[in-house]
Amino acid sequence: MTLTLSQMEEARHALSSPLFADLAGDADISFEFFPPKTEKMEEQLWHTFEVLQPLAPRFVSVTYGAGGSTRERTHNTVARIARETGVPAAAHLTCVEATRSEIAEIANAYWEAGVRHIVALRGDPPEAGKAFTPHPDGYASAAELVMGLRAQHPFEISVSAYPETHPEAASAKRTSTI
Numbered sequence: 074m075t076l077t078l079s080q081m082e083e084a085r086h087a088l089s090s091p092l093f094a095d096l097a098g099d100a101d102i103s104f105e106f107f108p109p110k111t112e113k114m115e116e117q118l119w120h121t122f123e124v125l126q127p128l129a130p131r132f133v134s135v136t137y138g139a140g141g142s143t144r145e146r147t148h149n150t151v152a153r154i155a156r157e158t159g160v161p162a163a164a165h166l167t168c169v170e171a172t173r174s175e176i177a178e179i180a181n182a183y184w185e186a187g188v189r190h191i192v193a194l195r196g197d198p199p200e201a202g203k204a205f206t207p208h209p210d211g212y213a214s215a216a217e218l219v220m221g222l223r224a225q226h227p228f229e230i231s232v233s234a235y236p237e238t239h240p241e242a243a244s245a246k247r248t249s250t251i
Contacts, residue, residue, distance in 0.1 A: 101131035108146030134192050137165035152186035167196030172210040180225050190229040193218045
């Protein structure tokens with residue numbers, strides 16, 4: 074796809090203007106994409122990627138559905154970004170309904186595809202309103218997932234956190250570390 078002159082001017086302006094004039098140092102940005110479900114959505118994703126690429130994101134990430142429902146689409150999208158662009162690609166990976174060996178297999182596939190950045194998440198329960206229950210042979214938390222990934226490959230690993238206490242936490246007291 075080709076960018077219009079207007080889109081190129083907009084990107085050029087964004088690159089030359091500070092996002093936060095009073096912020097010391099540079100601010101890094103990243104973009105998060107949903108894996109496309111259709112060919113048309115895939116075309117739109119790549120068009121959007123081309124428009125955003127001049128903003129030089131620190132990385133882009135591709136989400137991962139509960140229980141791995143988008144596993145193949147996530148893998149294909151993040152692998153293509155890693156293969157065809159100079160933008161670092163990060164793949165989301167969750168603990169939901171997966172064994173440690175399944176997660177190891179997925180992580181190895183990402184590594185073989187050139188993906189070096191994982192966004193490690195516990196993940197939401199597959200059924201809204203129900204409590205998260207780890208797979209009997211799986212990881213119970215993002216912290217455990219991070220330790221498992223670190224044992225496999227030297228991935229760059231990002232995690233997410235609640236700025237307040239996690240909704241399922243018994244208290245605000247810190248109980249574990251990585």
